[in-house]
Amino acid sequence: MQRSDLDPSEEWLASVWLGDNYLALSRPEIRASLKLHISRNLFETISSSGQFTPPFRIQPLLKHFRIQELIETFAPRGKSGMLIPTQGGFKIKVRKTDDIFRKRFTIAHELGHTFFYDFDNGDMPFYRFSRAHSNPWLIEEYANEIAAMLLLPERQLVEQLSKMNGPCTASTLLHLRDLYQVSFDVVGRRLIKDLGIWDCLMFKSTIGPGAQVSVNSVSICKGTSFKKIRIPRTLNGELGDAIRAAFKEGEIERVVFMGRAGYRLSSIRVPEAKSTCVSILSTIEH
Numbered sequence: 389m390q391r392s393d394l395d396p397s398e399e400w401l402a403s404v405w406l407g408d409n410y411l412a413l414s415r416p417e418i419r420a421s422l423k424l425h426i427s428r429n430l431f432e433t434i435s436s437s438g439q440f441t442p443p444f445r446i447q448p449l450l451k452h453f454r455i456q457e458l459i460e461t462f463a464p465r466g467k468s469g470m471l472i473p474t475q476g477g478f479k480i481k482v483r484k485t486d487d488i489f490r491k492r493f494t495i496a497h498e499l500g501h502t503f504f505y506d507f508d509n510g511d512m513p514f515y516r517f518s519r520a521h522s523n524p525w526l527i528e529e530y531a532n533e534i535a536a537m538l539l540l541p542e543r544q545l546v547e548q549l550s551k552m553n554g555p556c557t558a559s560t561l562l563h564l565r566d567l568y569q570v571s572f573d574v575v576g577r578r579l580i581k582d583l584g585i586w587d588c589l590m591f592k593s594t595i596g597p598g599a600q601v602s603v604n605s606v607s608i609c610k611g612t613s614f615k616k617i618r619i620p621r622t623l624n625g626e627l628g629d630a631i632r633a634a635f636k637e638g639e640i641e642r643v644v645f646m647g648r649a650g651y652r653l654s655s656i657r658v659p660e661a662k663s664t665c666v667s668i669l670s671t672i673e674h
């Protein structure tokens with residue numbers, strides 16, 4: 389019996405990972421429980437490949453996910469990656485021209501898609517739920533979450549952060565990005581949205597002609613206390629000045645304490661992107 393509050397893809401995932409127990413749970417409980425079970429399982433998979441410290445390599449995990457071939461190609465139908473079911477497993481295609489961090493995330497994302505397939509005696513993987521009735525974006529969301537769990541495992545990440553004793557700043561973000569070999573966006577989303585470890589606001593901005601600072605609204609990621617703060621598309625005043633200064637100084641972090649508002653802004657230039665800064669807005673601790 390299909391539950392009306394669950395997407396068919398999600399219900400299938402719940403039946404695989406939680407058994408009949410899911411029937412008594414609400415949707416938020418199911419989501420939380422799925423995340424817990426899948427992240428534990430992924431952590432075991434990573435550990436059993438002999439990896440305990442970042443960066444977590446994907447190559448040693450491919451066999452576990454029945455990936456028979458990893459192909460780098462110029463344009464997998466205009467996408468950054470593709471998962472192709474094949475006899476007894478899958479092939480993954482990944483865009484050749486993407487940088488290594490992006491490729492790592494793409495491959496991990498495609499591994500996330502394998503969670504939605506079922507197998508019968510080594511035949512072609514197939515869906516046991518109706519794709520026509522399920523929301524493809526929900527599957528994408530799960531695939532992204534699974535990719536982040538794989539590349540930034542919670543237990544190890546928490547340990548790492550306690551060792552660093554690092555505050556939530558743009559330079560800590562830069563350090564974590566290099567350590568885990570994933571983009572700023574992935575680290576930020578994981579720390580702020582998925583795990584709620586950092587309570588701050590992260591955004592990327594570009595410096596255009598006339599030193600105008602424009603905010604890339606798709607990359608805004610807000611922690612729990614920052615939900616109501618609005619970041620305008622164009623930044624002026626203190627915020628804009630701090631970002632322009634960080635941009636001029638290259639990779640050097642520029643920290644500005646905004647006394648009146650009670651916030652601290654730290655900005656750092658994204659090394660590979662010519663005119664982009666990543667900024668973290670956090671509350672000043674007293």
Ligand SMILES: [Zn+2]
Nearest residue numbers: 497501528531
């Ligand atoms: Zn996808």
